[in-house]
Each structure stands twice: as C-alpha cells, then as structure tokens.
Ligand code: A3P
Ligand code: MG
C-alpha cells in the first residue's frame with residue numbers, strides 16, 4: 400500500500416503516553432430509528448426494549464433452532480445513519496451534516512481501541528461530501544467470506560449473546576405470552592431487529608455524528624425513550640475461574656467501555672455463563688468508572704488506559720479530515736445551494752488501514 404503516491408503514515412502512540420488526551424464531548428441524541436423483523440427501517444422506537452435482569456440459571460441455548468439471522472451479505476453501508484439524518488432534515492432540523500465525521504459507532508470503537516489491538520487489522524473508506532467526511536468499513540468480498548467462515552464456527556457462542564439479550568429484556572409490545580417459554584424469555588431471536596440511536600459528539604475539535612445499536616433502556620415497559628442516561632449495553636462472558644480468564648476479561652472491558660462510552664451509554668450489564676450456556680451470575684459496570692476499575696487492579700502494567708486510545712482516535716480523524724475534506728466535490732458550492740440534479744464532479748475515494756502494532760496509513764484510491 401505504501402506504493403501509493405499520496406500516502407500518509409501515523410504511528411501508534413506509546414502506550415505509556417501521559418500527555419492529557421483530547422476531550423470527548425458528552426453525546427446528545429439527534430434521532431433514533433428501528434429495524435423491524437423484516438429489516439425495514441421505521442423512524443421511531445418500536446424496537447426499543449426494556450431491561451429486566453435475566454433469571455440466574457437461564458439456559459442461553461434456548462431457542463437456537465428458531466433464530467432468524469440477518470443476511471450479512473447485504474452491505475448496508477451508512478444507509479441507516481443517512482436515512483435518519485434525512486428524516487431529521489425533512490422535519491426541519493438543520494446543521495447535522497455540516498463538518499466532521501459521519502459514521503457508525505463501531506468504526507470509532509475500532510480506531511479508538513487500535514493501540515491495544517495486536518492481531519486484527521482493518522480498512523475503512525472515507526469520502527468527503529458537502530462539508531462532512533463519511534467513513535465506513537472497507538469490506539471486500541474475500542475479507543467478508545473469510546469472516547463468515549470464522550463466524551460459523553462461533554455460531555453457538557454468538558447466539559448466546561443474543562439469547563442473553565432476550566432473557567434480559569421486555570419488548571415494547573409484549574406478545575400474549577407463550578406458556579411454553581422459559582421464565583424471562585423476551586421473544587425469539589431475530590437479528591434483523593435493532594434499535595439505533597444517532598448521536599452528536601466530538602473528539603477535541605472534530606465534530607462526530609455517530610449511529611449505533613442500543614440494547615435496551617432501564618425504564619418502565621411501555622414508556623417512551625427515557626434518554627441516553629437510561630440506556631444499557633448487554634454483554635456475555637464465560638464465567639471467570641482463574642487469573643488468566645480474569646486478565647482476558649479485563650482486556651475485553653476496553654472494547655465494552657469504548658463501545659458504550661462513545662454513544663453515551665452509562666451502564667454495561669455482563670452475564671457470566673458456564674461452558675454449557677447456563678447463566679451463573681451477572682455484574683453491572685458503570686461505563687465511566689470502567690477505566691478507574693482497570694487502573695485499580697494491582698499489576699505492574701495495567702491491561703489498558705484510555706489515554707493512548709483518545710490520542711490515537713484524534714490523530715487518525717485529524718489526518719482523515721485534513722486530507723479528505725479538501726477533496727470535497729461540493730467545496731465550490733455554498734452549503735445548501737446544490738441542486739440534486741446538478742452534475743457534481745465525482746467524489747474522491749480515500750482509504751485508511753490499520754496495521755496492528757504499527758499504525759494507520761491513509762491513501763487515495765480514486
Ligand atoms: P456478546 O457481546 O454478549 O457476545 P452487542 O454486544 O454489540 O450488542 O452484540 C450482541 C451480540 O452479537 C454479541 O453478544 C455477540 O454474540 C454478537 N456479536 C456482536 N459483534 C460481533 C462480532 N464482531 N463478531 C461476532 N459476534 C458479534
Ligand atoms: Mg447490541
């Protein structure tokens with residue numbers, strides 16, 4: 400990749416970095432939407448569910464044969480976020496697209512946790528349009544096929560994550576209740592169904608517009624969206640029986656923390672299961688206290704600190720913004736003056752890739 404002429408390389412920061420990091424602005428909601436069982440989008444909270452602790456002893460294998468899985472071959476790009484922004488604009492909302500980065504929360508989680516990622520590289524595409532930079536995963540068919548193959552070997556573990564979600568939630572429209580369902584079951588798993596929140600935030604001086612799935616809210620079933628401060632992220636983990644497993648869990652908490660914190664979700668509920676999929680216990684983590692919890696673990700080297708993550712996130716996005724934004728085909732137009740029927744010059748496509756233990760490279764592809 401370094402053969403590309405316009406290539407910029409950003410090395411990873413040292414993990415011992417002490418310089419104060421750029422601040423992350425508290426996220427605020429721009430809009431919410433729901434994916435329905437057929438994957439269609441509705442601009443409301445119909446897929447929002449309510450937290451209710453899963454019963455200890457729940458069998459997370461339950462319902463495996465009845466699961467419906469989203470077709471991951473359909474590349475949705477940034478459709479959900481863009482649809483939500485369009486919906487806000489149609490209702491008269493302004494200014495949500497002007498400046499900064501528009502992407503999925505998952506992309507920002509990957510960039511942010513990269514300083515501690517030793518194995519998995521990734522590639523993202525960046526395109527400037529009308530004053531903002533749109534960022535999505537570059538997911539070529541061979542990479543996707545490879546991932547699908549790996550995922551199929553994890554199908555059972557993956558299912559237990561969704562099954563824990565069902566046992567931990569009450570849907571907005573509870574059915575009449577099937578007497579054969581086990582205690583606490585919130586309904587059969589259909590991974591088409593998702594509730595998404597689109598938020599506005601910023602890292603340092605870089606505005607962010609992020610879309611991400613939220614698992615549930617802590618509120619009385621039937622009530623309307625209680626706000627980000629009541630949102631809950633659900634996770635599963637194998638029960639911790641020795642120091643090595645504990646260390647692995649503490650490392651995983653970096654991803655859980657980043658995923659929730661970026662969207663402004665204050666609580667992560669982790670369900671611990673045994674090898675057979677039986678829920679043995681659960682533990683609540685306050686998102687903002689996770690870094691302090693990690694720092695308090697007696698160890699010569701903490702498994703992670705947020706500092707290099709925030710520095711790296713800001714540095715990568717700054718590199719992207721400063722190089723990609725000037726290639727905006729709309730830069731010659733005043734905002735809002737573009738007629739959708741005008742022939743615009745083609746957008747310039749950029750890529751940035753992460754090479755584990757090394758850093759990030761940005762280059763133009765067309
Ligand atoms: P667990 O995280 O409990 O394992 P999320 O936690 O982000 O809401 O996702 C719900 C479940 O989807 C996860 O539950 C996991 O089973 C599955 N999942 C999410 N991201 C995944 C990934 N990158 N690879 C494999 N499975 C994933
Ligand atoms: Mg989820």
Ligand code: MG
Nearest residue numbers: 614632633634
């Ligand atoms: Mg979850």
